[in-house]
Amino acid sequence: MITARAHTNIALVKYWGKKDQKLIIPQTDSLSLTLNEFYADTGVEFRDNLTADDIEIDGQPVTGHSAEKVKDFLDHIRQISGNHNYAKVISTNHVPVSAGLASSASAFAALATAASKAAGLNLDRRSLSRLARRGSGSATRSIYGGLVEWHRGTDDQSSFAEPIMEKVDFGIEMIAILINTTKKKISSRQGMQSSVESSPYYPTWRKVVTHDMVAMKEAISNKDIDQIGHIAEENALRMHALTLSADPGYTYFNGDTIHAIQAINDLRSQGVSCYYTMDAGPNVKVIYDQKDRKKIVQYLGNLFGKERLIISQPGPGVEIIDK
Amino acid sequence: MITARAHTNIALVKYWGKKDQKLIIPQTDSLSLTLNEFYADTGVEFRDNLTADDIEIDGQPVTGHSAEKVKDFLDHIRQISGNHNYAKVISTNHVPVSAGLASSASAFAALATAASKAAGLNLDRRSLSRLARRGSGSATRSIYGGLVEWHRGTDDQSSFAEPIMEKVDFGIEMIAILINTTKKKISSRQGMQSSVESSPYYPTWRKVVTHDMVAMKEAISNKDIDQIGHIAEENALRMHALTLSADPGYTYFNGDTIHAIQAINDLRSQGVSCYYTMDAGPNVKVIYDQKDRKKIVQYLGNLFGKERLIISQPGPGVEIIDK
Incomplete structure (x- = not known):
């Protein structure tokens, strides 16, 4: 099982609106600060003995809309990797319960990183940023630390984040x-x-x-x-x-x-x-x-x-x- | 002493912004409902024995910014009427204390009506609407009952209110x-x-x-x-x-x-x-x-x-x- 840790981020210039709902291409650029205190640890293993994706978040099996989103994301990984096994996913959120903080940013950044590697892909960070975007827009930025810019782009290739200042050397x-x-x-x-x-x-x-x-x-x-x-x-x-x-x-x-x-x-x-x-x-x-x-x-x-x-x-x- | 009663109004299409600060020409038209429950009674008399305007609201002498606004308004009345005496003004607000409801609308509609008549002017309602506007934008509409439209206009002449439905014959x-x-x-x-x-x-x-x-x-x-x-x-x-x-x-x-x-x-x-x-x-x-x-x-x-x-x-x- 490959496990990745991704931190959540808070936008300083907000992402608010999509141009493409399916690819999650935003209407505008945005800019965020990745936060040390809030993160998700997500482990993924593709196993040939599974008959369906098996998703567990914070110790509970996940069903319904949240499960569908993760399965759609795993389908995309299977498609690009050629690994067609179902996956075991175990995720732990280190975001205070009902904090209402954007937990999907850290969740999909961690999932993109762990799942792509578990499926045999070896993606660079820009590619991970594009991939995380398909799960949740703000996850695009959580691939990087510190102050991060998401270029809205016009298609899957051109819509990705990059760091402005990964090691923040002032007191924010x-x-x-x-x-x-x-x-x-x-x-x-x-x-x-x-x-x-x-x-x-x-x-x-x-x-x-x-x-x-x-x-x-x-x-x-x-x-x-x-x-x-x-x-x-x-x-x-x-x-x-x-x-x-x-x-x-x-x-x-x-x-x-x-x-x-x-x-x-x-x-x-x-x-x-x-x-x-x-x-x-x-x-x-x-x-x-x-x-x-x-x-x-x-x-x-x-x-x-x-x-x-x-x-x-x-x-x-x-x-x-x-x- | 001439006393006028004017009711406050609540905008259904808001007035929010002036084009001309001095004449109170608004940026947009607006539309309001005059309310039965909230009103001001304002009595005005121009007296040749006064050495200054004497303004009393709800039994208290008024000073400061509120007094200045009323005095400026009375100056305008003196200018257009040729009656250069100072005035005694007695106003009672029938708006619940600290209701935060627009009391200036009823106040200046009543003042415009009472003061112009007390100064010897005999203005029609459209002229009263223009006059009340100089005191407070929303007062423009309080000259009329029921549902009222304020035409923004472009100058003092063309910026006035008129009723859409003065006797409201439905249940609003x-x-x-x-x-x-x-x-x-x-x-x-x-x-x-x-x-x-x-x-x-x-x-x-x-x-x-x-x-x-x-x-x-x-x-x-x-x-x-x-x-x-x-x-x-x-x-x-x-x-x-x-x-x-x-x-x-x-x-x-x-x-x-x-x-x-x-x-x-x-x-x-x-x-x-x-x-x-x-x-x-x-x-x-x-x-x-x-x-x-x-x-x-x-x-x-x-x-x-x-x-x-x-x-x-x-x-x-x-x-x-x-x-």
Whole structure:
């Protein structure tokens, strides 16, 4: 059994909308930070004695929609590798339960890496990035560590990620504030599709991203966390404006999301540099310089409880591990 | 002393952005429902023995920014009427304390009506609508009862409101859910200006309104409350998407705003027709047919407390009253 470990990533310039649903070619470029704290370990073995794929996540057999997605992905691997056996897949997610963090990014990056190797393929990282993309868009970026850019491209070949700064040598960190949700979630897949099809602001969003990618790369090359945070926050809000303006309009925010945003604004108005970003769920992620960690943890810990804050440094790219 | 009573109004197609700050010429048309439950009574007398304007609102002398706005407005009346005396102004707001409902609409509609008559002018309603506009954009519409359209126009002459259906002969009603706010408010004046100047989605918002005005007038002529509610809700969310996408981005929503939106969505998914709209504050207004009032009041009353729900029917236009 070949096991790979891949970390999740949080987009600083968001991916929100596909051009090609099947190949997962996005409408725009995007840019993310891979996080050290959250990862998936996925082992794959193709066995000639299996009569179906056997998928186990966190100790439980997987069925339904999640299983179908993994099986479709394995079918693709079988097709390109010529290895037509069924596979045993064992995956463990090191993402806090119900954190609402993008676990599919780490899951499909790890699966692409382990399964391709187990099937006898020997893919370079760019090819792994393309392959992971077929499972989940954001997985494209989780092949690499640190700050990563996903070139939207126009087809399977040209749509892949590459690192901007794989070893991050300045103090950027993130805190995930874990916010409970009792509401039925709109998946990012459904949410972005609805934005593409029904938000009148979508065409302008494409231009926003084109602009923000340039500005963000400039801010990264200057190691300017304030600028990185400001662009990320504005970009996230402009993405969430797409969900509000879709038909029907909706929001991923809940009451605690708004409280967290207000808290971060308050902290900033007290002179502490920190910024927020949100994805397809109510959780808020705080972007800041590690030198300000103590103040931020204290302030947010008082409001939300320290046990609901998860601090993460930049994390590494995907790797094969012994297990 | 001449006293006028004017009712507030809630926009179904929002006014959000000025083209001319001084004359208050809006970027777009808008459309509103005047409400019976919320009004201002304003008495004005120009007296030759006063050495300054003397303004009293709800029994208190008014100073600062609010007083300056009223004085500027009275200056304008003096200029066009030739009556150069200072004025005594006594105003009473029948809007629940801290309801966060647009009280400036009723305030300036009543002031324009009372002050122009007290100064010896005899203006028709269209002229009153233009005049009220100089005090507060939304006051333009409060001259008329029922469903009202404000033509954005291009200058002082052409920017005025007129009624679409002054006596509303179908069952539309609104419930205002009073939501407390402890946060410092961004005024609608500041908020809309920031959207015009810094939201990349603003140019598209103009097209959204052009489209929604046509659709809303069609829905009104069909007395189709579902269609009216749907268009109003979508229009409101697309307006609030402008605040999120401004730089800096912000929101008028607080946690309870999100809870109210969720409650109305839940109620609708149970088959009760109701829709929401929000303005420059956290309060949520529910749009529905009076035949569904009982169910809606019961459901929202359980969640928010019946004392926080204010039911309102369509209200009349401005009138001179004996006091």
